[in-house]
Amino acid sequence: MEQTITEHKRLIGAFDNSPTSPTLIVIGGVHGNEPAGVQALETVVAKLEKDVNALDGNFFAIVGNLQALREGKRYLSRDLNRIWTGDKTRIVENGLEDAEYVDPEMREHYELYDCLKNIIDTHTGPFYFIDLHTVSSESAPFVIINDMLINRELATKLPVPIILGIEEYVDGSLLSRVNKLGYVGIGFESGRHDDPASVSRHEAFVWLMLKHTGCLSRDFPLDVDRQNEILRSEFEQGFFELKHRHKIAEEESFHMNPGYVNFQEVTKGEQLARNEKGDVIAPRSGRIFMPLYQSSGEDGFFIIRKVPRFALQLSSTLRKINFEAMLTLLPGVRRDPEKHYQLIVDLRIAKFLALDLFHLLGYRQRTRMENYLLFTRREFDVRAKK
Numbered sequence: 001m002e003q004t005i006t007e008h009k010r011l012i013g014a015f016d017n018s019p020t021s022p023t024l025i026v027i028g029g030v031h032g033n034e035p036a037g038v039q040a041l042e043t044v045v046a047k048l049e050k051d052v053n054a055l056d057g058n059f060f061a062i063v064g065n066l067q068a069l070r071e072g073k074r075y076l077s078r079d080l081n082r083i084w085t086g087d088k089t090r091i092v093e094n095g096l097e098d099a100e101y102v103d104p105e106m107r108e109h110y111e112l113y114d115c116l117k118n119i120i121d122t123h124t125g126p127f128y129f130i131d132l133h134t135v136s137s138e139s140a141p142f143v144i145i146n147d148m149l150i151n152r153e154l155a156t157k158l159p160v161p162i163i164l165g166i167e168e169y170v171d172g173s174l175l176s177r178v179n180k181l182g183y184v185g186i187g188f189e190s191g192r193h194d195d196p197a198s199v200s201r202h203e204a205f206v207w208l209m210l211k212h213t214g215c216l217s218r219d220f221p222l223d224v225d226r227q228n229e230i231l232r233s234e235f236e237q238g239f240f241e242l243k244h245r246h247k248i249a250e251e252e253s254f255h256m257n258p259g260y261v262n263f264q265e266v267t268k269g270e271q272l273a274r275n276e277k278g279d280v281i282a283p284r285s286g287r288i289f290m291p292l293y294q295s296s297g298e299d300g301f302f303i304i305r306k307v308p309r310f311a312l313q314l315s316s317t318l319r320k321i322n323f324e325a326m327l328t329l330l331p332g333v334r335r336d337p338e339k340h341y342q343l344i345v346d347l348r349i350a351k352f353l354a355l356d357l358f359h360l361l362g363y364r365q366r367t368r369m370e371n372y373l374l375f376t377r378r379e380f381d382v383r384a385k386k
């Protein structure tokens with residue numbers, strides 16, 4: 001079958017109304033094999049262009065990985081959603097001329113960084129970043145966020161399940177960078193890569209975000225109920241937490257057993273996949289999350305579990321009253337003298353302390369050394385950067 005090659009531009013649309021109004025920045029196609037987000041953005045932009053009074057705030061629709069999108073591949077040399085780490089960002093900040101080696105994704109990273117920086121430098125905020133994705137298995141739509149209260153607040157406006165805790169497993173995502181800078185940033189996964197409904201859900205999501213961030217004009221006739229209906233699935237809403245990740249090793253030949261649907265219940269001991277060593281089994285019960293049904297990707301699957309409502313409430317209250325300051329009163333817990341957002345936990349003394357307590361207070365486990373665990377929290381959690 002002949003394929004039509006569509007040429008895309010980095011900036012699908014730019015609606016720049018006022019430097020002091022809310023600014024929504026939506027990125028699609030950070031993974032080149034996920035064109036649904038880009039298609040949805042093109043449709044929304046085309047509709048907005050017909051109505052000069054549609055927006056009160058600012059809206060930028062941006063393509064993530066242009067070169068990979070052109071080839072329909074997740075990435076060409078490396079995953080663009082894993083390279084937003086401090087050292088790589090320093091390279092792009094200094095300009096690519098000084099870089100020793102420039103691969104396709106370094107170039108994408110550089111251009112995207114430049115584009116985002118330009119927007120941030122010329123507006124006062126508040127800024128809202130959205131990253132649109134699709135998955136390789138059948139799936140209900142969901143939002144995925146780093147667990148910061150500012151992200152939770154925006155995410156709960158959508159009628160979809162919300163997945164917390166990705167930052168403990170995945171480094172260098174675009175949204176982690178955005179969050180680190182102190183801005184709200186949430187990811188939306190609309191469904192299977194090639195499902196036409198994934199495009200409609202992305203569209204509905206962008207419309208609702210324009211509305212909820214105050215970017216859309218009050219007079220714009222948006223049927224919010226209808227958009228919510230498009231996003232609603234049979235799968236229950238609420239917050240879920242990542243509890244286990246099967247990271248695919250360098251030489252592992254990983255094959256997911258066929259037929260798993262995102263959020264499907266699995267029981268401890270169930271055979272989920274196969275690799276060269278034999279069966280890969282579920283180490284705990286819960287729901288399977290993002291089972292891998294494509295050749296590239298480094299996560300085989302995750303297991304998630306529902307976060308009880310009282311835990312969410314409690315964590316929100318404790319963070320607002322800065323309860324975490326009390327953690328260092330516990331035996332075996334001290335603050336890193338150089339990094340105030342980091343706690344050093346001596347496991348010989350504090351082994352009774354549950355991981356969940358740190359999660360409640362917004363800390364995530366970063367590193368494990370022989371006798372110590374390092375927990376870090378984000379500088380901006382309760383309030384976004386001003």
Ligand SMILES: [Zn+2]
Pocket residue numbers: 030031034133134
């Ligand atoms: Zn993706």
